[in-house]
Amino acid sequence: MSDAEGYLRDLRRALPVGCRRRFVAEVREHFESAVAAEAERGVGRADAERLTIERLGPAHVLAEQLLADMRSGVLGPVARLSAALTVTRIALAAVLALAVVVGVAVVSVRSSSKTPPPTVQRAPDAGVVHNGVLVRRLVLTLSTAVRQRGKRRALPSGYVVVPRVYYTQSR
Amino acid sequence: MEGDALRGHLELLLLAALARDDRHGYALIEWLRDRSDGALDLGEGSVYPALRRLEAAGCVNSSWRTDGGRRKRVYRLTKRGEERLRSEREGWNDLVRTVGLVLEAS
Numbered sequence: 001m002s003d004a005e006g007y008l009r010d011l012r013r014a015l016p017v018g019c020r021r022r023f024v025a026e027v028r029e030h031f032e033s034a035v036a037a038e039a040e041r042g043v044g045r046a047d048a049e050r051l052t053i054e055r056l057g058p059a060h061v062l063a064e065q066l067l068a069d070m071r072s073g074v075l076g077p078v079a080r081l082s083a084a085l086t087v088t089r090i091a092l093a094a095v096l097a098l099a100v101v102v103g104v105a106v107v108s109v110r111s112s113s114k115t116p117p118p119t120v121q122r123a124p125d126a127g128v129v130h131n132g133v134l135v136r137r138l139v140l141t142l143s144t145a146v147r148q149r150g151k152r153r154a155l156p157s158g159y160v161v162v163p164r165v166y167y168t169q170s171r
Numbered sequence: 172m173e174g175d176a177l178r179g180h181l182e183l184l185l186l187a188a189l190a191r192d193d194r195h196g197y198a199l200i201e202w203l204r205d206r207s208d209g210a211l212d213l214g215e216g217s218v219y220p221a222l223r224r225l226e227a228a229g230c231v232n233s234s235w236r237t238d239g240g241r242r243k244r245v246y247r248l249t250k251r252g253e254e255r256l257r258s259e260r261e262g263w264n265d266l267v268r269t270v271g272l273v274l275e276a277s
Contacts (some may be wrong), residue, residue: 026196026219026244033197033243055215062216069220075227 003049004031007059014063016070023066027056181213181221182230183263186248186256189231195243196222222246230255 001009008031012024031052038048056062069075188199188206200218203211225231230252236245248256 022244023219025242029195029241029243030197030215030219032241033195037197037201052215057214057216062219065217065220066223069224074224 003046003053004028004035007031007049007053007056010059011063014060015066019066019070027062030056180263181217182225183256183259184211185218185221185225186230186252186259189246189248189252190256193245193247195236195238195245199246225252228255 008024008028011027012020015023031049034052034055035045035048038051039045043051184203185199188194188202194202196219199222200213200215203213222231222233226233226246228251229249231246232249233244233246235242237243
């Protein structure tokens with residue numbers, strides 16, 4: 001990337017969307033005119049670009065001059081609004097970035113939790129006596145994995161799926 | 172003459188540069204440099220914001236023109252710009268005359 005392109009890139013980044021296109025195009029044309037004028041004096045393109053940047057001053061200073069005029073209202077209410085929206089846009093981007101970071105952190109914590117899905121319970125260790133009959137819970141261990149919400153999820157060790165028909169009798 | 176000394180007069184100089192011909196940004200800077208025998212050391216970056224201010228004030232208007240295969244934003248003086256140039260020129264002449272009288276008397 002040439003010095004001029006780097007300068008124009010920095011300028012573009014520093015300006016609000018509303019005035020960026022025209023202003024950058026105008027400064028680009030300034031570079032082309034300056035390079036052409038310096039070429040007539042025998043100066044090469046790279047040196048002409050460096051000289052032009054020196055005369056223009058830093059891109060952020062140039063952008064700040066324009067932004068200051070926009071904020072002050074000298075360039076009209078639309079420009080003032082555009083400058084204000086630039087500040088708002090930066091603030092919104094920061095809030096959005098923070099929200100994304102927090103969201104990713106929450107999802108990460110939840111996915112690493114040891115709590116089993118609600119449809120899965122710990123298998124009973126022994127049967128119970130009900131009306132003098134030993135009732136054992138018939139636990140249908142389908143597998144160590146279960147389909148849930150269309151996704152195959154592995155069950156933690158010691159957990160099984162609770163079937164619809166729960167009980168049987170045995171002596 | 173350094174940029175600081177020109178601050179406050181830049182818009183007047185730009186209006187004067189546009190009084191006879193329509194010009195684009197770089198041509199304005201070149202014209203001012205040539206007319207002052209290189210004495211005007213403009214911060215070239217400050218010219219473009221100044222042109223925007225003049226345009227917002229209705230003193231100049233501008234449009235893209237193609238010249239030599241390149242698109243250039245060309246500025247021209249409006250009626251309001253002509254009036255402002257006349258007014259500021261008179262103000263400047265008054266200032267020079269007043270300061271001159273004081274300096275001659277010292």
